[in-house]
Amino acid sequence: MSTLTTPRAAASATRPDVFTLGVASGDPTPDGVVLWTRLARDPHGRNGGMTEAAVDVDWQVADDERFTRVRAAGRTRTGPQDGYAVHVEVGGLPAGGTFFYRFGALGRLSRTGTTRTAPPPTALAPVDIAFASCANYEHGWFTAYRHLAQESPDLVLFLGDYLYEEAAGTYRAKSGNPRSYGDAEPTTVEGYRHRYALHHADPDLQAAHAAAPWITVFDDHEVQNNWAGDHPETPQRDFLARRAAAFRAWYENVPVRLPQRPRGSTIQCFRRLSWGATATFHMLDTRQYRDVQTSGPGAADPRRTITGGAQERWLVDGFRTSRARWDVLGQQVFFSQLDLVPGPPRGFNGDAWDGYPVERDRIVASWQRSRVRNAVVLSGDIHTHYVADIRADHDDPTSPVVGTELVSSSITSEGDGSDHSAEVAGALARNPHIRYGIARRGYLTARFTPERLQAAVRVVDRVSTPGAPVRTAATFTVADRTPGLQQA
Structure with missing residues (x-):
């Protein structure tokens, strides 16, 4: 029986806290959720x-914050082989519920987290999400996470670059680096674990994880900048061993299920979760199976892929069988065409979907062929908020609008940013399908209902010092079965 249900559960102030890295939950289903913590006396x-x-860790899920009505409880074990991380897959919970959870170990209690289960599969319940990406510890304070927590979303999607791998001080923000990783570039599981510990010890990130369940995918910096498939950005020995270490540390430090546990240098990251009949979230992996980047003529080779053949087929099949009001792709890099160069000629970022345009066209065509009711792509990576219409033909600005892309900037990466960026102004002028852009830090919120999508661009004006307020820079709506953004 869990010791949390007995008088011994009271936290002992004389024993060192082992829950310094907080708690989290993730990947909710109609009957359950993953609970996570990682033990550390000294992050x-x-x-x-x-x-x-070995350490025995007790856990509880309850209907109330005082834990007088406990729904589920149990005990699990962790140790150095797991990085002292804990994953508990709780089942048997009522659909569409809000629950409270906590852990106990070595005479101490964790903080209490809030989590939710998804509604029943046929329910058209609204869902409020927040989504974010790109949190460089050195580039600023995680103020945006604190504000995200205060939004009390039903669900948080994190779209990659949870941490950065560069050696301390080598990646400088224009507004300066107010914090330091304090170590060399990680290449081993111990090095990556240390980076995650610094992030998890941050109180603003802890607040965001404790506020709602997360659905998390990785991008490049969880391993190495701009890696592609089996290829590092720059040649290095034993890259696959490094990737295996990075994948293992990622799994240990995010609230995901057992199928996401890596096997050596491979990991099953792409997966699908639903929020009743309102939204299906197709979460992608655009790193592990991609061809090496190029932005030249070779990008148009129809054999090139950013998802790999198996994942593309899985996604297309998901469109074909979906009955959701909103089909949402949660993925890492800019999806729409983005001409970066005053021209002609045009210039594109080969690390984004512009480096794989034929596959992008196939995916857009597949959701039209499958009669997806409303298609939405959520993206990160680019450190700028963008909002874009997705057209049937990216090279024809008069072709029909067939979807929506919402791009979250960064939590901190590249520092404070600006409301008026020449780079953003140029991008808007060259790409008329992009409706809005701002180079500030922050996140986006989105409310999906049967009738519409309502999105808000939430920004903080500085991350170089802590405590900046949050504001709404822009809001947009998309009506059911009427693709095309309307600024509210």
Whole structure:
């Protein structure tokens, strides 16, 4: 029986706290959710200051914050082989519910987290989400996470670059680096674990994780900048061993299910979750199976892929069988065409979908062929908020609008940013399908109902110092079965 249900559950102030990295939940289904924590007495120390060969960890899920009505409870075990991380897959919960959870170990209690289960499969329940990407610890304070937590979303989607792998001080923000990783570039599981510990020890990130369940995917910086498939950005020995270490640390530090546990240098990251009949979230992996980047004529080779053949077929099949009001792609890099160069000639970012345009066209055509009711793509990576109409033909600005792309900037990456960026102004002028852009830090919120999508661009004006307020820079709506953004 879980010791959390007995008088011994009271936290002992004389024992060091082992829950310094917070708690999290994720990947909700109609009957359950994943609970996560990672034990550490000292986030900065080796193994988080933990020395035990094994630790029993108790957990509870309840209907109320006082835990007087406990729904589920149990005990699991962790140790150094797991980085002292805990994943608990809780089942048997009522659909569409809000629950509270906590852990206990070594005489201490964790903070209480809030989580939710998805509604029943046929329910057309509204869902409020927040989504974000790109959190460079050195580039600023995680103020945006604190504000995201205060939004109390039903669900948080994190679209990659949860941390950055560069050696301390080598990636400088224009507004300066107010914090430091304080170590060399990680290449081993121990090095990546240390980076995650620094992030998880941040109180603003802890607040965001404790506020709602997350659905998390990785991009490049969780391993190495701009890696593609089996290829690092720059040649290095044993890249696959490094990738295996990075995947293992990612799994240990995010609230995902057992199928996402890596097998050596491979991992099953892409997956599908639904929020009743309102929204289906197709979460992609655009790193592990992609061809090496190019922005030249070779990009138009129809054999080139950013998803890999199996994942593309899985996605297309998901469109074909979907009955959701909103089909949402949660993925890493800019999806729409983005001409970066005053021209002619045009210039594109080969690391984004512009480096794989034929596959992009196939995917857009597939959701039209499958009669997807409303298609929405959520993206990150580019450190700028953008809002765009997706057209049937990216090279024809008069072709019909067939979807929506919402791009979240960064939590901190590239520092404070600006309301008036020449780069953003140029992008808007050259790409008329992009309706809005702003180079500030922050996140986006989106409310999906049976009738419409309502999105808000939420920005903080500075991350170089803590505590900046949040504001809404722009709002947009998309009506059911009427593709095309309307600024509210």
